[in-house]
Amino acid sequence: MRKNFALALSVLLVAVASCSFTNKSFETDDKDKLLLDLIAYVLERGHYEPKDINDDFSANVFEDFIDIIDPTKRYFLEADILEFEKYKFQIDDQIKNTDISFFNVVHKKLMERMNDAKGIYKEVLAKPFDYSKDEIIDIKYDGQAFASSRNDLKERWRKQLKYATLGTYDTKLTNENKKKEDNTSEKVLSVKEVEIAAREATLSTLDEFFDFVDDLERKDWFVQYINTIVDEFDPHTFYFAPDDKDKFDISMSGKFEGIGARLQKRPEGAKIVEIISGGPVWRDQKLEVGDEIIKVGQNGETPVDIVGMRLDDAIKMIKGPKGTVVDLTVRKVDGSMEIISITRDVVELEESYAKSASIIKENQKFGLINLPKFYVDFDDYSERNAATDVAKEVERLKQAGIEGLVLDLRDNGGGSLKTVVEMAGLFIKDGPVVQVRSSGKGKEVYDDKDERIQWDGPLVILVNELSASASEILAAAMQDYKRAVVIGSKQTFGKGTVQNVIPLDNIVRSNEHGDLGAIKLTTQKFYRINGGSTQLEGVKSDVVVPDKYSYIDLGERDQENPLAWDKISAADYQPWDGYIDYEQTIANSEKRMAASPQIKLIEENAKWLKQQQDETVVSLNYAVYKKKEQKVKEQSDYFKSLSDYDSKLTFESLKYEQELFTKDPVLREKRDRWHKDLAKDVYVEEAVNVLQDLKISNIKNNTKLASVNKG
Structure with missing residues (x-):
């Protein structure tokens, strides 16, 4: 894949250098126009699914840019938006003609309105807030109209600042009341003095905020505009200004x-x-x-x-x-x-690397490998990578005598595709692992060609809503082969796309403008071996268990402008014939989970968290606010009992790691804490139960097979 993309990219770079920029002349102060032209060209030629830059695209950029620079609608007036409206369906033409008039007009007006806002917040914070008054604020700003006048805008600021000050007022008032109760010698502030102190704190915060904003340069705002355009293509395509490239370094x-x-x-x-x-x-x-x-x-x-x-x-x-x-x-x-x-x-x-532990349940021993990401050293693949490290841990666990293995991919955001293919090969004989397609091209199938199987025993994979990209590929492959039982959330994150970082300096033949930054570009899409994309739909767990994020928007489907789900032809593969009673094992697990009091409490907590997030209307009456805060605290304390759970399982470090503890007490502390957390983990407990079922199923089926062969 890397070789093919490098070839395609080199063709792209040559095409750009020879066709796009030799016939356009930009003055030295037109770096913004050059950048816009470059970005538009790369998106059109290199993106997996380039969009038509038309009136609909223009309208989306218009709405999104205004929303990005004024999300709480506390700067622009309704009249400003009407002034901007004439550009709503012209931005597509401006992009094609390297015209930045829309940005210039909006930026100029924003600077004016921000300067005006400095006077507004000072006016508002010069007067006391009446916390006995019954009024509310809706902190969900999407869909709210812009203020029609300066007076309306000032009223919006008043409510926002009262809301921002309410928490400070509550904290300070609580502290003063505690002084009274403790009968300390410290001076106790009156309610009036507390209110003044709270406003002063908010004033200081706003002063610092606007000092910070004043230090921003025009180019900083232009980067926001460029990324608004880029973001219309998909949520993972992103422009990095020169100063931000160190994030990838x-x-x-x-x-x-x-x-x-x-x-x-x-x-x-x-x-x-x-x-x-x-x-x-x-x-x-x-x-x-x-x-x-x-x-x-x-x-x-x-x-x-x-x-x-x-x-x-x-x-x-x-x-x-x-x-x-x-x-x-x-x-x-x-x-x-x-x-x-x-x-x-x-x-x-270091803690992003694979680590393992043995699990003791009664007289049986199982293994667990935690993999936070699919890491690799791109300068030297043989130096260290996730596949090699997991292989080492599997071998160590085998030597320790485990009877089943749990691979924990929860919160694993992905990483190197090559390591996924190699890691899958540890658990299957050979065959396809993932399919990849580039824009306008046929599919490529990535196979495990090594017939050796490092672990052929019972296997469970744990996932959640934050398992993404490469972790979804591995879980999907093991699920399609029926090699493992996948336990976790209703579905994983749903990121089924591949990105590559392209330095823009490489595209321009002669550049007098300095470092132009880089663009992270979506160039390919992943597909399961059964043909379905992991995009949007992710991997649906065999055994679905709730967690605290079950009802909260976290996945790819909740991002802006995600690519769609689709399907291609399946690869040629044969499901695992390890004699595992797969369906019955899943049914047994679902039955246990449905009867678990801990799972029921987790489900209750998840629904409550969703309810809390959906409540965007807040009272600015202190008595009502305080009562609500107390109720939230009581409910939050109620759910803290979730951390009291005890699975009765014992977790131990392997021998090689125990030998390191004498020289590395920090490592011992990390592992002790990890094991303590694992002992409270109902999902790990259920994974062990499933391994036991798979082991029994294996024994039964292997016994049957042996008797048939004998006969």
Whole structure:
């Protein structure tokens, strides 16, 4: 695949250099136009499914760009939008003619409105908020109209700032009441003084926010415009400005300093979509996927509101040198608000590597391999990769005497395709693993050609909504072969596309404009060996069990502009003939899960979390707000009993790892904590139950086969 794409890309680069840019002249100050021309050309020639840049495309860019730069509708007026409307169906023509008039008009007006907003928020915060008044705010800004006048806009700011200040007011008032109860010698602030202090804190936050915005350059806003155009093609195609390319420069064996979490832009803040194993967030266990960061403070200083801020700018505030502290104001998945302080550290990617443990149940021993991603060292494949590491762990577990194996792919966002094919080969004799198709071309089938099987015993694969891309390919292949029972969410993430990063400097024959950045481009699509795409639909588990994210929008289908699901012809393959009573094993597991009190509580929690996320109307009356917060806390505390679960299973590190503990106490601490978490994991417990059923089924069928052969 790499060789074929490299050939196609080289043809593309030659075509671009010889045809597209030799006949266009750009002045030295027209770097933006050159960039737009480059991006449009690469998208048209290189994207897996290029879109027609027409009036519909233009309208989508128009709506999305306005939404990106003013998501909470607190800058533009209705009259501004009407002024912009004349460009709504012209953007497609502007892209083709390298015209950036629409961007220029919107950017100029945005700068004016942001400057005006500085006066508005100061006016609003100069007056006290009346928290006894019955009024509400809807924090779902989609679909809300823009303000019709400056007075309407000021009223919108008033409600937004009152809402932003309400949490601070509550925290400060609670602290003052605690001083009273404790009868301390500290001065107790009056309610009036607390209200003033809360407003001052919000004022300081807004001052810092606008200082931050003032430092942004025109080129920073233009990158947002370019990415609005790019995002119309699919959610994984993305333009990286020169300063952002370092995001792709960290190798699998590298390190970086920060909190160890991947964030996604949301109108309400920055949503945590991945927690990196071994990082500060992972160690502290205070944040989880789905939490939204709405304010960022530095080591006790007044936090800055990041709602409406560009994601890259918010990330720059959150990242920082090792040992420094960042204070995050977070809206938890359950709707509660919390300030969480994280000490930044070097995020070791070592915890992204495969690790294993033996599971003891009564007199039986099983194995578990956890694989957070399909990693590879692209400079030297033989140095370290996921397939080789998993093979080593399988061999070690076999030597330890396991009778069944669990491969845990939960939260695995994918990685190298080559490692998937090799890893699948550990569990099947030979045959196809995945099919790949490039735009306008026939399919390619990637086979395991090695007839050796490293593990031919019972196999269970664990997945969830965050299992994506390469992990979906492996789970799908094992499911199609009926080689493993897949246990997990209703379906996995549903990312069935392949991306390649193209440096734009490589395309321009002579470039006087400096580094032009790079584009991550969707170039291919994955298909299962049964012909179905993993795009959108993901992999549907054999045994569906709920988790806390069951009803929350997390998958590819919930992204903007995903590519569609489709199907191609199936590859030639034979299902596994390991004499496993596959269907009965699945039926037994479904019956156990349906009767499990822990699973019922997880289902109840998942529905409650969805309900909390759907409630976007918030009372600005303090008494009502406080009552709701108390109710949320009580319900949240009720579901904390989920972590008290005990599977009664015992988990142990393998001998080679135990020998490392004397020299590496940190490794011991990591493994002890991992084993403790596994013991509370109802999904791992059920995986072991399924392995037992598969083992019994194997014994029965092998006994039958032996007697038939004997006769």
